Amino acid sequence: MDLRLPPGVPIVWRSPTELQLGGTTARAVIKSPSVSAERFIESLRSPGTLEQFHERGARLGLSSAEVRALLDSVSTLLDAPPSQQRKRSARTARSGSGRPPVVLVRGTVAGDDIAEHIAALGCAVRRAGEDYQPPLPAEIGLVVDCADYVLPPRRYTPLMAADVPHLAVIAEDDGATVGPFVLPGRTPCVRCDDLNRLDADRSWAAIATQLAVTSRAPLSRLTKELVRSLVSNSVSSWLTDGTASAYCASDTWTIDALTCEIRRTRRSFHDECGCRALPGSEKRAARRPAARRTARASDAGASVRA
Structure with missing residues (x-):
């Protein structure tokens, strides 16, 4: 199943070394992210499977362990696109x-x-x-x-x-x-x-x-x-x-x-x-x-x- 970051969740810097997902409420904080990690997080706005996310990370020079750690840090935010939610709800x-x-x-x-x-x-x-x-x-x-x-x-x-x-x-x-x-x-x-x-x-x-x-x-x-x-x-x-x-x-x-x-x-x-x-x-x-x-x-x- 495809997952993505919700489009309404902003990605901002809390400090020069902390990347925050969320606006008035910090929904996830990533400490000392590399440029590749920052780009990977941004890429999660586009839907993809977990396998595709790992492929994106590899292209950015991230190891499998680094990709897993980043995905774990934002796991509560990842959701299916609306089209898949509709299909899932209809099936249920x-x-x-x-x-x-x-x-x-x-x-x-x-x-x-x-x-x-x-x-x-x-x-x-x-x-x-x-x-x-x-x-x-x-x-x-x-x-x-x-x-x-x-x-x-x-x-x-x-x-x-x-x-x-x-x-x-x-x-x-x-x-x-x-x-x-x-x-x-x-x-x-x-x-x-x-x-x-x-x-x-x-x-x-x-x-x-x-x-x-x-x-x-x-x-x-x-x-x-x-x-x-x-x-x-x-x-x-x-x-x-x-x-x-x-x-x-x-x-x-x-x-x-x-x-x-x-x-x-x-x-x-x-x-x-x-x-x-x-x-x-x-x-x-x-x-x-x-x-x-x-x-x-x-x-x-x-x-x-x-």
Whole structure:
């Protein structure tokens, strides 16, 4: 299979002796690279197999050991070109994983329609407005739920009841958040986030009610690209690995619109949310009396920020 460095990853010098792959975040650092090593790293932007990479290195005067060391240093960055990702995802989708590989994209992210970027992965995609209720669960394998500021319970509650995986994508005042990727009964849900936030800020229910009817101005071009990339990676991983995907976990990915840095946040179940009692849960939560604030949070709206 062909591999390459993603085109959006810059190659810069941290110092006169350190080569960095990555912009605001150092994703790989190579110390004291030779001119040949630098040229070899640059050549990885062009797709090739591991055998072809070794041939490139040999032409530049690098030994097999030097090529292996350089490839090891950037191994986490090497990925298949989009065309091969689409073929791989399509093959996985056709093989079947118990759920039809139909992805419903509901709503937009600050007016940005991300459906076409998901369709490029080779799966069947349907578009719908934010209030559309899909025929569940037979026809839809995954719902990508897009919203501005908050995701109302009326949108995710039916998905939880029907045991449909769903990915929240939220445009916020300071950027955007991708996640949670919810597996009902197995990972913390959007309502868990709602209740955790209400614990931290008693005013959240009133704030969420107002934000639920507020539209956000369009995101910057770079922030849009980062959102699309994170969503595409999440959906591609789900198509390939199903519920074993690394993205189907208790994490959210928050993009800072000013710095374009991406922050990963680990989320947790909330004791007053009953999502762990759903079928498929490894551990059913004990029933607890519903507090008055829980009802207020459900009626108000939901946030995906942890």
